[in-house]
Amino acid sequence: xxxxxxxxxxGTELNWEQLLNFGVLxxxxxxxxxxxxxxxxxxxxxxxxxxxxxxxxxxxxxxxEHEVIPALNQASNMVxxxxxxxxxxxKLHAEVRAKR
Numbered sequence: 582x583x584x585x586x587x588x589x590x591x592g593t594e595l596n597w598e599q600l601l602n603f604g605v606l607x608x609x610x611x612x613x614x615x616x617x618x619x620x621x622x623x624x625x626x627x628x629x630x631x632x633x634x635x636x637x638x639x640x641x642x643x644x645x646e647h648e649v650i651p652a653l654n655q656a657s658n659m660v661x662x663x664x665x666x667x668x669x670x671x672k673l674h675a676e677v678r679a680k681r
Contacts, residue, residue, distance in 0.1 A: 603610075612618045
């Protein structure tokens with residue numbers, strides 16, 4: 582707030598020259614604001630999020646490989662069995678009608 586009021590008016594403009602007058606600290610703040618540097622806590626937080634995302638992806642891939650794919654194979658086999666049962670039932674039903 583002190584920087585914004587340094588021009589004497591009630592304006593909210595940031596005077597870059599005054600920010601640089603603060604020396605190294607002002608330069609670091611300016612570099613952080615413009616994205617030229619990142620501070621360690623922010624970088625550590627990004628690394629942690631990336632690691633959690635990778636772990637979640639690996640867990641999801643393992644779940645798909647070990648649970649979903651075998652379940653789909655079993656369901657596919659069951660569809661074949663049910664299809665055969667329906668065909669046999671239709672044949673038996675046709676035979677019963679033919680005998681009447």
